Amino acid sequence: MTMLIDLTGKTALITGSTQGIGAAIATGLARAGARVAVNGRTAAGVRKAADALRADVPGADVVEVDADVSTDEGAARALDLLPTVDILVNNLGIFGPTPALEISDDDWRRYFEVNVLAGVRLTRAYLPAMTERGWGRVQFIVSDSAVVIPTEMIHYGVSKTALLGVSRGFAKTVAGTGVTVNSVLAGPTHTGGVETFVAELMGESLPWEERQREFMRQHRPQSLLQRLIEPEEIANMVTYLASPLASATTGAAVRVDGGYVDAIVP
Template sequence: MRIDLSGRTALVTGSTRGIGAAIAAGLAEAGARVGVNGRSGDTVEAALRHENQVAVPGDVATDEGTQRVLEALPEVDILVNNLGIFGTKAPLDITDEEWRRYFETNVLAAVRLTRAYLPGMMAREWGRVQYIASDSAVVIPAEMIHYGVSKTALLGVARGFAKAAAGTGVTVNSVIAGPTHTGGVEDFVYELVDRELPWDEAQREFMRRYRPQSLLQRLIEPEEIANMVVYLSSPFASATTGGAVRVDGGYVDAILP
């Protein structure tokens, strides 16, 4: 299957590293003009890896940052809402301020951009909106319920906006990413297992103790998430909308999310 996104413009939020960077690379390699996004202009410029990529700095968790992004990229055909924060915290220790920060960053940033870009896609009768969710949306982790619940909200957001775009040629989906190998996740793993362990052993111990449901029995590589996002961005996925598509390594123990 050869996916050709030539002539399409995409924005991937939080795309200077990890899953977002892999998605931005995959879309660029498929021919799309891709806005790479992050809070710092210097960080974004340093993250550009492909001739089809352009720097679009701005903190989309804020109104001001979002406006900066919209001025730099007024229209897109493909919006990938990847920006997200996570961290461990005992459930009863999560403050109102932290709950608000997680929803502002993980949910409202995506809603804000969808509200800005979706009408143009609908008017042009083609577009792709995606939300990078998580297995934690379905299997809420006891050690970070604020993160899990914010990702659960994204599943509802995707379904709702898919209904708003019904019949227009625009598809809206969420992607349920499983435990993925990124720099941030390496730090997270070492918060939960012995820091003295070599990475391969630490990863195995983490999966055994904290993610035993995984059928893959390893962390997913960012490029594996990106492959699904690129497919959903293509004409081949024209009949997939309103869905929660899993790239979770079989972690969620259910036939449907």
């Protein structure tokens, strides 16, 4: 039996997809045949990412959605540009180290606005049409930090914990409709932002490969991979969950964490 993922005829919006994990997800969905909407805050950034995707996946149908979906106004603009979708991947997120006692109320609010409410707004907006059609896929890109709260950025970890509850709740809301809602729990992943984060924690005196190994040894020793995950590895799971092949998977927190979370069951 051949497992074939074919998303031809489906439209997918991936928030925060001009770089990193989001860009890899956009590429994976485009390769599976989906019409892909690339999203970012600026028109220039979105255009650059969209052009790169078109070059990487010849013939890809790419929509440019320049909108800051962490705001009410930005979400409204995204809906104007793309009124309906079949697949929504809530990938947008921010992170950064701050000592626990120095995280201000404004920082807490900002992390919840960007990491939690952005996905809630769009899910609330796009779900009704999905349920009417009897098919849809919503995914929230979460993090191992949702379960293993990092001491250097508990505000980030807690915002991702909230998404696990949000995802499960929306899955229950659309039970029996043909729409699935899941979280993808990503482990430590190799992105430009993480390279900067690692440099802040480890310094820049060591070459990148040694710096990465030391970061994993000192700060993420639970990882069974003992390396950072590549964004394409996250995208592979997202593409599968977006497909008809994953029709019985909903309300789940699916792990692509390299064995980082020390649990036998999800």
